[in-house]
Amino acid sequence: MLKLFEYNWQVRQDWFAWCQDVSEEELLKKRTGGIGGILHTLFHIADVEFSWISGLQGRPEFTEPFEHYASLQKVTDLSARFHEEVRPFVMSWTNEMELKELLELSPQGETVNFKYGEIMRHVIAHEIHHIGQLSVWSREIGKDPVTANLIRRGLF
């Protein structure tokens, strides 16, 4: 489990570095698919990881809109701040937590039941999926994307 989080964190940092050479106009431009923009996607990834893992810890989720963070520095800082809170939980993950239950209220007021292991994998897949979208938009701009390879990253 941990290795896939470490992969995501490394790839996310690579994308923040990639953004340094791209104009803020391109980073904020409305695009087709996904959440609709490069910086907004990085904000969304950090938000979703933090909010779900806060939920697993019985803490409130993040609810601020992207508009409050619409610059590269602000999203980078937010992601770093969230990372400090997310990392200890992920690092202390044990197999016994897999089937622990998280109860959520649906918008219709029904109780929905998730397993902790299900949420962790959902968070992993969520980030990788959205990073795939960035790779298409990066080619549209004419730039090479960050490699998505998990091998050759020194993770093992």
Place this chain on the structure above:
Amino acid sequence: MLKLFEYNWQVRQDWFAWCQDVSEEELLKKRTGGIGGILHTLFHIADVEFSWISGLQGRPEFTEPFEHYASLQKVTDLSARFHEEVRPFVMSWTNEMELKELLELSPQGETVNFKYGEIMRHVIAHEIHHIGQLSVWSREIGKDPVTANLIRRGLF
């Protein structure tokens, strides 16, 4: 580990079903980013999963080009055939296999050393990343993409 493979297999089937309502022209059209087309991406995902897992089993990888399989039926059939060979290996995965070593020869003739657990996670991330690209192209065509959510799929 298994749950993320099951997620990928389910999502891949959803995309094959999604393809049924799209013209072969759109499925084969050259696009920006990734491997450059919808059907080619699904072929590539099946190929890469099969080839790496064949490698872990000491079997030869798949080497045929996409041009031999450039129709929805052929890629669907190839993916199903590969799945029959991949599934038993994934289902029989144990923690003891994590750090087993796979030796590969690089194009430069150097020996490269991978861990089995590293390759398995590489294969998982590879598919999710490319599916993210399909989700952008699907919006370009004007169609809703398959959901990338791992929750609410009955996996847990």
